[in-house]
Amino acid sequence: MTAVESRPAGVTGATPAQRPFGARVGAFVALTKPRIIELLLITTVPVMFLAERGVPDLLLVLKVVLGGYLSAGGANALNMYIDRDIDAVMSRTERRPIVTGMVSPREALVFGIALGVLSTVWLGVLVNWLSSALALGALLFYVFVYTLGLKRRTAQNIVWGGIAGCMPVFVGWAAVTNSVSWSALVLFLVIFFWTPPHYWPLSMKVREDYARAGVPMLPVVKGNLAVAKQIVAYSWVMVGVSLLLWPLADTSWLYPVAAVLLGAAWLKEAHALYGRAKAGVVGAKLKEMRLFHWSITYLTLLFVVIAVDPFVK
Numbered sequence: 022m023t024a025v026e027s028r029p030a031g032v033t034g035a036t037p038a039q040r041p042f043g044a045r046v047g048a049f050v051a052l053t054k055p056r057i058i059e060l061l062l063i064t065t066v067p068v069m070f071l072a073e074r075g076v077p078d079l080l081l082v083l084k085v086v087l088g089g090y091l092s093a094g095g096a097n098a099l100n101m102y103i104d105r106d107i108d109a110v111m112s113r114t115e116r117r118p119i120v121t122g123m124v125s126p127r128e129a130l131v132f133g134i135a136l137g138v139l140s141t142v143w144l145g146v147l148v149n150w151l152s153s154a155l156a157l158g159a160l161l162f163y164v165f166v167y168t169l170g171l172k173r174r175t176a177q178n179i180v181w182g183g184i185a186g187c188m189p190v191f192v193g194w195a196a197v198t199n200s201v202s203w204s205a206l207v208l209f210l211v212i213f214f215w216t217p218p219h220y221w222p223l224s225m226k227v228r229e230d231y232a233r234a235g236v237p238m239l240p241v242v243k244g245n246l247a248v249a250k251q252i253v254a255y256s257w258v259m260v261g262v263s264l265l266l267w268p269l270a271d272t273s274w275l276y277p278v279a280a281v282l283l284g285a286a287w288l289k290e291a292h293a294l295y296g297r298a299k300a301g302v303v304g305a306k307l308k309e310m311r312l313f314h315w316s317i318t319y320l321t322l323l324f325v326v327i328a329v330d331p332f333v334k
Contacts, residue, residue, distance in 0.1 A: 037122060037123060037124055037125045048118035048121075048124045049118070049124060051117065051118050052094070052118055052124060052133070053093070053094030053098060053136070057097065058093045058097070061093050062089060062090070063321055063324055064189050064193075064212060064320070065085060065193040066086065066193065067324040067328035068190050068193035068205065068208060068324075069082060069085065069196060069197050070327070070331060071194075071204065071327050072193065072202075075332070081148065084144075085144070085148055088152075089144075089189055091143060092140035092144070092160050093160075093189075094136050095132075095133045095134070095160055096159070098136060099130070099160075099168070100168045101117055101129060102119065102129040102130045102133060103164070103168050104172075107234035107235070107236060110233055111230040111234050112227075112230055113227055114230075137157070140157075141157045144156055144192075149199050151200070151201075152192045152195040152196045155188055158188065159186075159189070159192075160185075162184055162185045162188075166181070166182065166185075167185060168182075173235070173237070176238065176241075176242040176243065178237070179220045179221070179238070179239075184213065186216055187210075187212040188209075190205055190209045191209060204266060207265045207270075210262045211259060211263045211266075211323075214258045215319075217251065218255045219317070220313075221239055221240065221248050221251070221252055222312045222313040223310070225245055225248060226309055239251065245298045249294050250295065252294060252312070253295050256288055259287075260280070260285075263280045264281070275326060276327065279322070279326040286319070287315065290312045290315050293308075294307070294308070294309060294311070
């Protein structure tokens with residue numbers, strides 16, 4: 022891995038420590054990738070409602086949310102430290118704090134490790150050690166298995182690397198019950214099969230970025246049609262798995278109805294993308310980002326229903 026020279030935008034010759042304080046704080050927050058963490062929390066809190074079969078202790082929710090943010094933020098900061106060389110050559114990542122020089126690589130490394138240690142202790146002491154171990158496992162998997170092991174070596178990187186993003190489901194369930202369950206495993210698998218068709222449309226959009234950086238994302242290696250076929254396959258499995266929660270968690274009628282309707286809308290978008298790719302459509306007319314944006318809406322609505330369902334029975 023090649024390190025990138027830290028060259029701050031617009032401030033020649035200044036060191037990271039000489040940047041404006043507000044900008045520096047913003048840069049450290051940016052290291053945690055807050056927008057991605059929002060998605061992780063969406064999958065944690067509703068699971069706590071399902072595990073409690075009602076409203077969980079709100080102080081416990083706050084502790085889990087903060088601990089989860091610290092853990093995922095630490096993983097993301099370490100990811101940016103490791104990937105600072107490829108971030109510098111990709112247009113979608115060239116403004117990240119280490120690349121611009123707003124934060125030095127050493128600062129990012131220390132910051133990421135500190136967040137990881139703090140989150141582990143926080144969850145262990147204030148929630149329980151099972152949730153702490155699960156969160157730590159997710160962090161280590163994301164850094165060592167995905168970022169260091171898979172990302173630059175295989176087109177299946179996002180498939181197996183997505184396991185880290187599934188772990189908040191287990192963390193939320195364990196926080197309430199100090200155990201895991203089949204219901205939590207089903208939701209883990211929903212997110213596992215959701216992740217590739219969620220991320221592949223974005224990687225289709227920025228395919229040239231990944232090709233320039235030498236990252237073997239599936240659209241770079243296989244092309245749009247092959248990716249669209251896999252998106253359809255993963256989408257059908259995801260929708261099928263989502264319906265397993267109905268008998269296993271003994272949900273009300275609300276969950277299966279919502280899962281079917283949301284799943285049908287997802288499958289419509291996935292098949293539409295496949296149809297355009299099969300017809301050889303490229304560029305803006307491929308409309309791959311429609312599925313990317315819908316995937317976030319799908320997951321959000323599905324998990325909102327999971328949180329509401331205990332109050333319907």
